[in-house]
Amino acid sequence: MEMRSKEFxxxxxxxxxxxxxxxxxxxLRDGFVAKRTQQAAELPEFxxxxxxxxxxKNHILDHLDHYLTRYEAAVKASGGHVHWARDxxxxxxxxxxxxxxxxxxxxxxxxxxVSEEIGLNEALIENGMDVVETDLGExxxxxxDEPPSHIIAPxxxxxxxxxxxxxxxxxxxERKTTVPDLVNxxxxxxxxxxxxxxxGITGGNYLVAETGSSVIVTNEGNGDLTQTLAKxxxxxxxxxxxxxxxxxxxLFLRLLARSATGQETETYxxxxxGPRRADDKxxxxxxxxVLVDNGRSKMLGGRFREMLRCIRCGACMNHxxxxxxxGGHAYGWVYPGPMGSVLTPLIKGLDNAYDLPNACTLxxxxxxxxxxxxxxxxxxxxxxxxxxxxxxxPAIQRHALTAWRFAATRPKLYHFGEKVAARLxxxxxxxxxxxRKLPLAAGWTDARDLPAPAGKTFLEQWQKQRGxx
Amino acid sequence: xxxxxxxxxxxxxxxxxxxxxxxxxxAKLDAVEHAHIRPAFEGDLVERFVRxxxxxxxxxxxxxxxxxxxxAVEAHRAQWHLPKRAAxxxxxxxxxxxxxxxxxxxxxxxxxxxSVSLAVCGIAETGSLLFASGPESPITHNFVPDDQVAVLxxxxxxxxxxxxxxxxxxxxxxxxxxxxxxxxxSRTADVxxxxxxxxxxxxxxxxxxxx
Numbered sequence: 001m002e003m004r005s006k007e008f009x010x011x012x013x014x015x016x017x018x019x020x021x022x023x024x025x026x027x028l029r030d031g032f033v034a035k036r037t038q039q040a041a042e043l044p045e046f047x048x049x050x051x052x053x054x055x056x057k058n059h060i061l062d063h064l065d066h067y068l069t070r071y072e073a074a075v076k077a078s079g080g081h082v083h084w085a086r087d088x089x090x091x092x093x094x095x096x097x098x099x100x101x102x103x104x105x106x107x108x109x110x111x112x113x114v115s116e117e118i119g120l121n122e123a124l125i126e127n128g129m130d131v132v133e134t135d136l137g138e139x140x141x142x143x144x145d146e147p148p149s150h151i152i153a154p155x156x157x158x159x160x161x162x163x164x165x166x167x168x169x170x171x172x173x174e175r176k177t178t179v180p181d182l183v184n185x186x187x188x189x190x191x192x193x194x195x196x197x198x199x200g201i202t203g204g205n206y207l208v209a210e211t212g213s214s215v216i217v218t219n220e221g222n223g224d225l226t227q228t229l230a231k232x233x234x235x236x237x238x239x240x241x242x243x244x245x246x247x248x249x250x251l252f253l254r255l256l257a258r259s260a261t262g263q264e265t266e267t268y269x270x271x272x273x274g275p276r277r278a279d280d281k282x283x284x285x286x287x288x289x290v291l292v293d294n295g296r297s298k299m300l301g302g303r304f305r306e307m308l309r310c311i312r313c314g315a316c317m318n319h320x321x322x323x324x325x326x327g328g329h330a331y332g333w334v335y336p337g338p339m340g341s342v343l344t345p346l347i348k349g350l351d352n353a354y355d356l357p358n359a360c361t362l363x364x365x366x367x368x369x370x371x372x373x374x375x376x377x378x379x380x381x382x383x384x385x386x387x388x389x390x391x392x393x394p395a396i397q398r399h400a401l402t403a404w405r406f407a408a409t410r411p412k413l414y415h416f417g418e419k420v421a422a423r424l425x426x427x428x429x430x431x432x433x434x435x436r437k438l439p440l441a442a443g444w445t446d447a448r449d450l451p452a453p454a455g456k457t458f459l460e461q462w463q464k465q466r467g468x469x
Numbered sequence: 470x471x472x473x474x475x476x477x478x479x480x481x482x483x484x485x486x487x488x489x490x491x492x493x494x495x496a497k498l499d500a501v502e503h504a505h506i507r508p509a510f511e512g513d514l515v516e517r518f519v520r521x522x523x524x525x526x527x528x529x530x531x532x533x534x535x536x537x538x539x540x541a542v543e544a545h546r547a548q549w550h551l552p553k554r555a556a557x558x559x560x561x562x563x564x565x566x567x568x569x570x571x572x573x574x575x576x577x578x579x580x581x582x583x584s585v586s587l588a589v590c591g592i593a594e595t596g597s598l599l600f601a602s603g604p605e606s607p608i609t610h611n612f613v614p615d616d617q618v619a620v621l622x623x624x625x626x627x628x629x630x631x632x633x634x635x636x637x638x639x640x641x642x643x644x645x646x647x648x649x650x651x652x653x654x655s656r657t658a659d660v661x662x663x664x665x666x667x668x669x670x671x672x673x674x675x676x677x678x679x680x
Contacts (some may be wrong), residue, residue, distance in 0.1 A: 024661070031662040045506050052505055059503075065481045066490050066498055078644065082475040136668055137659035153659065160661050183657060183665045190669065194577050211637075211644045219654040221612050221670025228608045228647065239477065244503065247636040251505040252628070253630065267525070267596040267656055271648035281605040282576035283646045293477045301484030 001119055001147050005332035005344055008355035012326040021327050024157050032153075032318040035262020036369070043258065053255055054373040056248060057309035060240075061300060067209045067242045068291070074212025078274030082285040088118035091292045095120060095201070096127060098288055102232055104129055104198035110216060110223030112203030113133040113151050113312060114236040114292050116334040118348070120201070132193045134222040136186055139324045143170045149328030149336065152260050152314040157327045190222070200230030200284065205311070206252060207289070210245040213271040214289060217256060221268055231271065233284035233413055239291050240308040252311055255371035260313040263337035277435035295347045303382055307342050309372040316366035316376055322359050331356060338366035338376045345383055351392045426455035478630040494580040507594075508628045514626050515678070521596025522676060525653030526666055529676045535620075539566050541677045542585055542618050549673065551582050551616060560605040561620060574605075577613035584610035585618045591635055591676075592625040597654055598676070599633050601640070602647040611649050617671040619651075624679040 004011065015021050042048045062068055072082045085091035091114075097324040099107060108461045109115065121142075124131045133142040137155035141148055142167040145464050148154030155163070163182055171189060176182045194200075202223045214235045216223045229231040243249055257263045276283030299308055317323040317337025328336035333353070335343045341356035357380045364375040387393045390399065429435045429452025432459040438445050454461070482488055498559075510517065519529045522634030533540050538561070546553065554571040557564070564585075566572050577584055588598040598619050602608045611617060627633055637644055641661055666672055 027662050031658070043508055045508055049504050056503060058506075062485065063490070064485070065478050066495055068478070068481075070495075070499065079486045085476050086473050086476060090473060094653055134669065135659070140659065147568055153662075155659055156662070158660075161678070163660055179660045179663045179665050182660055183668055187602060187667065187669060191579060209561075211643055213648070219655070220657045220659075220668035222668070224608070224647075224649065225669055227614065236567040239481075243500070244498075246507060246637070247631055250630040250634075251503075257474055261658070265522075265525075265597060265652045267652050267654070269597075269650040271644065272646065273648070274646060276646050277603070277642070280602065280646060281604060282609045283602060293480070297480035298478055305484075305538045305633075341671040 001116065001122070003333050003348055003352060004355055005031060005348065005353040008330055008332060008353075008359060011330040011332065012359070015326045015330050018327075020159050020162060021157050024054045024159055025324055025327055027354055028150075028153075028318060029324060029455065032260075032262055032314075036315060036318070037262075039258040039262050039264060042214045043254075044288065045457060046258070049251065049255055050371055050373055053251055053311075054309065055241075056251060057372050059242060061308055064239065064242070064300065066240060067244055071207050071209040071212060071242050071453045074209065075274070075287075075289055076212075078287075079276045080289060081213065083104075083206055083288060083290045085118075085294070087294050088295045088390070090291075091118040091236065091290055091294070092120060092123040095236070096123060098234060098286075099124065099129060099199050100127070102198055102286075103207065104232075106130045106132065106193065107201060108132050108134050108193055108197040108226045108230060109156070109197045110200070110202035110218070110226040111138055111152075111333060112201065112236050112373075113148075114203055114238055115201060115393045116148060116295065118236070118292060120236070132190070132197075134190050134193070134226050134436055135218070136183065136220060137191065137221070139186055140166060142256060143167070147334060150314060150317060151312055151339075152337065157329065184371050194225040194229045197226070197230040200226035200228075201232060201234045202227050202235065203239055204235045204289070205256070206249050207237055207242040208244075208246060208271070209242055210251060211271070211273055213273040215249060215269065217253070217266045217269050217272050219261070219267045224268060224270055226376050227270075227272060229281055230284055230287070232286040233275070235272070235287075235289045237289065238290060239293055242312075256313055259315040259369070259371040299346055303448060304346055304379060306374050307339075307346070307379060309374055310339055310343075311372055312339075313371055315371065319365040319369050321361060321363065321365075326359075339374075339379065342376060342379045342383065350383070350387055350390060354387060354392055357387070415457070415459060419460070422453045422457045423455055425450075425453050428452070489516055492660065505631075507631060510594070514628055515623050517593045518591050518596050518626050519678070521593070522591075522598075522653065523596075526654040526656070527596070527674050527676060529659055529678060531678045533680070535563075536565065538585070538620055538677055538679065539564050539570075540573055542583075543567065545616065545618055545675050549616060554583065555618075556581050556584045556607075556610050556614065556617065557607040558584075558586045558610060561585060576607045577609035579613070581609075581614040583616045583618070584614045585620065586610045588619050588621045588625065591637060592628075592630055592633055592650070593623050593626055594629045597650050597652040598674075599645075600649045600651065601637065601645040602649070608647045608649065611651060611657075612670045614671060615667070616673045616675065618675045618677060620677050620679060649662075
């Protein structure tokens with residue numbers, strides 16, 4: 001998909017004024033966030049599980065080559081095929097190659113963020129295939145010709161009325177206005193597609209080295225119909241998603257549903273191991289896994305290794321005030337919110353996503369809810385450092401920061417500056433008790449007034465009070 | 470030989486600052502069985518299974534013996550006005566059906582309305598059913614029909630997920646093509662976060678507990 005992260009600022013302004021989006025984002029706060037809080041509170045082991053999941057992920061990443069090769073051997077032993085893709089283009093070619101070989105006309109898809117990352121749909125459509133997203137949220141945004149705005153709730157930005165409009169136009173049926181009628185209409189339309197599909201593509205939440213299984217976790221059952229009824233099942237997954245044993249899947253399952261949708265479990269957890277067996281009555285004839293690197297091995301070597309622990313639950317964006325205000329499309333690529341603000345610059349280039357690590361208040365909520373304890377605020381701050389060092393940060397900001405550092409590392413000078421500023425601001429605001437304009441800070445004062453300071457600095461008052469005790 | 474494979478593995482090893490692990494280290498890694506924290510809970514497993522399964526919009530009924538299953542299926546059929554036709558897992562081929570029932574053991578087709586399947590086990594932790602695919606238990610039975618009746622002998626209810634994995638490991642032919650863990654009917658919240666049952670899979674999942 002087209003990369004539009006450079007337009008973050010203008011897109012953010014646009015979405016803040018989008019009434020339908022603001023209505024939809026309000027529901028997000030009441031939904032996922034409240035339900036996650038409740039689920040975490042009901043499981044006394046929740047915090048201990050987070051720590052354990054972090055440690056296990058670190059162990060896996062330290063031995064990633066071993067677990068990947070063991071997984072590969074197990075997939076082959078069960079009759080499946082493993083393909084390795086260095087980048088998005090190579091992954092697309094591998095999948096296109098399989099589709100062409102089996103003369104695929106209809107390709108159904110379960111939800112897969114990796115397939116969004118590699119721009120798969122466009123490539124399949126350009127090659128004449130009918131591509132059908134089957135997750136209801138993905139189906140809605142496919143009809144709207146939009147990218148997902150959330151990694152687990154791709155159509156979270158759409159209101160029911162908008163869905164009604166989209167279905168009426170696409171299906172040519174009487175307009176449905178209730179949630180049950182809308183869901184039922186999609187059910188009927190997509191049912192035909194599952195049975196007609198030549199190739200079914202899904203993601204892979206976990207790849208189990210012990211058994212060679214790929215795992216998907218869904219509520220709708222669309223991924224299962226996709227991968228069961230097509231002749232060929234293709235799994236797209238990042239190389240970091242491997243886990244050693246079935247027992248290790250359990251650990252992540254206990255965290256994933258609670259963190260993602262605030263449920264104790266999702267409805268369906270499915271392990272797929274190889275193609276259908278000789279006497280089976282259903283299931284795909286071929287089973288392929290495409291392991292995608294696309295920047296991940298590079299991440300493993302640097303300061304951002306911790307990002308590879310991510311299990312794609314979406315809790316960070318659900319709890320992010322910036323995401324909650326602007327929605328996922330403002331971020332301009334497939335991964336939004338805090339995790340996206342780390343991943344997008346790393347995968348697509350620091351200078352292609354300058355605003356993303358900066359569109360953060362460093363309030364720390366994302367890190368505090370992350371089920372695998374990724375220090376997202378630290379990683380975002382590290383990206384800012386890198387932008388500064390590589391001179392991607394605008395010159396005026398860099399010079400201002402350099403000047404500030406000069407003063408901040410000289411306490412006497414800094415306190416003197418503070419005293420002067422506090423007295424000047426108090427003087428300027430003495431009549432109304434607030435300041436309507438500040439030099440160099442119009443961006444802040446345009447939207448609100450600054451309360452005038454008391455005339456003395458905090459340190460002066462503190463020392464005076466302490467001296468009096 | 471796959472260049473991409475070697476390059477990716479090489480890049481991983483480079484990032485980790487080491488070469489390929491030797492066989493001894495690899496064997497040691499394979500021998501590690503990470504034991505993880507399990508949610509503590511007490512009490513009767515059957516009671517918990519039923520409570521959890523019902524909390525996710527599933528329904529449960531109890532019968533004394535396996536031969537009572539067709540009667541329980543008939544009651545569910547009558548309640549939801551379904552036709553007297555079912556795709557039944559061949560593992561349940563010995564069940565005797567009343568006159569007028571059309572029973573088959575094939576995969577479920579697009580018009581299938583009802584299936585009857587034997588679960589491998591029930592997991593009390595979350596109130597989940599585990600199905601293993603095979604000639605006697607087609608995958609489509611779990612996803613295509615509007616209604617699924619799952620047959621679960623009470624002695625097959627285990628406490629945690631961890632108690633289910635050995636059952637899979639001990640199978641003669643290893644992991645099946647599909648292992649489906651099902652926790653109630655299909656659902657979606659993709660329209661305005663409103664939970665709606667029957668998104669793509671069964672609209673109703675009815676458990677018949679045997680014993």
